[in-house]
Amino acid sequence: MRHSHWVTCGSCTNKTKRLPPRARLLYSSWGGQPLSFRARGSRPRAPASYGQVRGYLFTGSSDRMACPPWPTGRRLVHLDLKGAPPRMEYLLKLIQVFSELGVEGLLVEYEDMFPYGGELQLLQATAQPAYSREDLLLLQDCARSAGLEVIPLVQTFGHMEFVLKHQSMRHLREVPHCLGTLNPHKEEAVKVVLEMLRQVVELHPGVKTLHIGADEVYLLGEGEDSRRWLASPGRTVEQLFLDHVTKVAKAVKEAWPHVTVIMWDDMMREMSGETLKACGLVGLVQPMLWDYNPNLDVEQTVSLLEKYSGAGLSELWAASCFKGSTAVDTCVTSTQSHVDNHLQWLKVAASVSAAVNLKGIAITGWQRYDHLSVLCELMPVALPSLASCLQTLIHGHFAHEAGSRVKELLGVSSVEVEAMERTAADDSRFPGRRLAESIVEISFLLNSEELRFFENNKFVRGWFSPFQRRRKMANPLMCMQIHSQASTYAAALQQKAAAVREEMLRFYPDATAQEWMEEHVGPVMTPIQRIMEETGACVNTQ
Known part of the structure; x- marks a missing residue:
């Protein structure tokens, strides 16, 4: 359960103390009257002992303790x-931390950060340089030294x-308006895929x-080529999908017989056992079921x-x-939500x-739902969640022992990043900790009703x-008061x-910091700045 708490000024300090230090937002007064910020979606300080709040400890019912640890098999972390x-x-620091947390391999999704060459060089990112070949060889050396397999x-x-x-x-799209799905009928499309695989495997x-x-x-079977292909009796979209992935998997096994091929499972979930048995993928791939x-x-x-x-x-694979x-x-990141997911997987x-x-x-x-969606949580704010999920798999539950181990490994006071106490200690056990703390602090500010809905306040x-x-x-006197309050809020947010x-620039390129600011700070700051400009103009013209 998530909670809302009020932060007040004046004599109501008892309410202020209920929040973590980072939630004690800047406040000021309006015409001598106290103002308050409500930190929407905030969490209270972590309880003093385990078992008090399920949202922090996940020890509520006996069935959460009933599963054995994750069976034999590798624990991979997806980058x-x-x-x-x-x-x-x-990244190199993270690999060391991953190893200490119990990770056994990396599933690395490069996309446009891979240094594709030749005719595929246009696939490289332009917002920031792709990793160099030397970078990726160094990453693999570091992973190997830490005992981690790298799976592209x-x-x-x-x-x-x-x-x-x-x-x-x-021209290689299945349909013009869908950028995600390849046209499996075009020989050039298959050649592009195989060349991508060749370059990645060779590096x-x-x-x-x-x-x-x-x-x-998405939309497989909707393209003109697919419609013509499906017009023949007995052909289905299922067969169209299976034909393409079988072709790709066979090409991989022919080029690199020793390589094990994994694929996501979701497109096969509605297929019958008979269809799967006859499709040609048996012995070629290992499906990875995601949920x-x-x-x-x-x-x-x-x-x-x-x-x-x-x-x-x-x-x-799961x-x-x-x-x-x-x-x-x-x-x-909410640790609770993700630990609950792992508790369910243990039951499976x-x-x-x-x-x-x-x-x-x-x-x-x-990091994104897809290539063109906005950023999800950055890695530093998710490390407590990752550590908690790993300990859940290792212990078969997330009770006192597992939670204590997370706090020991990362040097934190709580498994929830929102509830962690600030510390001046170095972040060697938790690289990026100060960035995580800063993001939590600004998130409280950005989600306060007084800032996010400033244009809708009664004044x-x-x-x-x-x-x-x-x-x-407009009344110049009221404009002055509105301008003063907007200026206070803007200054707090800018700081x-x-x-x-x-802090973000220590770990990420400038393009990432710029995108994060525009996506999260801009929508709150822009209306406040507009009010400042307009009220200022009103005062100056009357």
């Missing part, structure tokens, strides 16, 4: 680099936005496993895994989530038959409405934003 790509120095993820069918957004690739010497994506292939819901349907998920296994696809799945524009693992060979679990951390609505502005009928930006 989504298609948004907010960390500076390489930060290359999209080969759906979510091809970073490829198909380019005008020179436009990963000794690679053992490759993920070919293939999730969310990030904190209320994951255990029975349905077990049934799906059993169906895949019964069709011959018995080597399977995919959970530690960030980037609760809302498209989330700034601050404990319920499947021996015929299901779970090869491991990928704990995904999405602006009553004495500086659009009608009054157009007719220049916090400058601190966040400065």
